[in-house]
Amino acid sequence: MTFAAELRNAVRDEHDAIERTRVSARLADGTITTAEYADLLRQLHTVHTALERAWRSRPELEDLYPFARHSRLAAVDADLATLGEPLDDGSEPHPSVDELLASIDRWAESSPVSLVGPMYVLEGSRMGSQGLAKSLPAILGTAEGEGVRYHASPEGWFDEWRTFKTGLEDLCTDPDDRAAVVAAAKQTFVALIGVYDGRSVDR
Numbered sequence: 116m117t118f119a120a121e122l123r124n125a126v127r128d129e130h131d132a133i134e135r136t137r138v139s140a141r142l143a144d145g146t147i148t149t150a151e152y153a154d155l156l157r158q159l160h161t162v163h164t165a166l167e168r169a170w171r172s173r174p175e176l177e178d179l180y181p182f183a184r185h186s187r188l189a190a191v192d193a194d195l196a197t198l199g200e201p202l203d204d205g206s207e208p209h210p211s212v213d214e215l216l217a218s219i220d221r222w223a224e225s226s227p228v229s230l231v232g233p234m235y236v237l238e239g240s241r242m243g244s245q246g247l248a249k250s251l252p253a254i255l256g257t258a259e260g261e262g263v264r265y266h267a268s269p270e271g272w273f274d275e276w277r278t279f280k281t282g283l284e285d286l287c288t289d290p291d292d293r294a295a296v297v298a299a300a301k302q303t304f305v306a307l308i309g310v311y312d313g314r315s316v317d318r
């Protein structure tokens with residue numbers, strides 16, 4: 116079995132769990148409010164900012180998956196602007212995100228290969244995002260393709276994703292590295308499940 120397949124199997128339960136969260140359900144059934152969706156985007160922006168900075172400081176990682184090209188920070192900015200929501204609304208990161216941010220800093224210093232874990236989870240989420248990019252504008256009251264740029268992947272992205280997963284075979288040969296990546300991916304899912312469980316957004 117390839118390491119990419121191992122990784123996917125290892126986080127299957129967490130993936131199922133995030134699909135069952137309140138925010139996922141509200142995204143799927145169309146009851147998500149603009150304020151709730153904006154809150155989700157802000158949390159994702161915080162995680163992407165930390166991860167992309169850490170990833171891009173490591174040439175061996177950036178060569179494998181060029182976050183410089185695939186950054187979704189500008190997409191979040193554009194989505195929030197479309198929705199008339201500020202990027203900084205004064206709210207704090209979710210506590211589970213705070214813990215993940217601390218881990219990302221630690222991994223960047225002492226275990227860069229662990230960064231593959233959060234990267235796999237965040238960028239792998241594009242796999243299920245295609246449907247959202249189509250369905251969300253009607254829910255959010257935006258024009259087609261607007262307010263949902265975070266969920267849209269450019270043409271050719273899936274080929275690059277496959278190349279990234281193949282490249283993991285050479286990057287992660289050491290069993291300890293593989294275990295570290297799996298643990299980091301699980302921790303990322305747990306942090307995001309905290310976010311997707313939702314919190315009250317009183318606007």
Ligand code: HEM
Nearest residue numbers: 123130133134139143235236237239240241242243244307
């Ligand atoms: C209701 C919400 C979601 C649905 C319906 C969904 C659906 C899917 C689908 C259809 C796939 C592709 C499976 C395949 O190719 O066999 C997938 C893969 C994946 N999704 Fe989700 N997903 C959801 C939410 C999320 C979230 C919130 C995250 C993380 C933040 C996530 C992370 C991933 C990852 C890491 C993969 C595996 C990618 C790979 O190994 O290539 N998903 N999802």
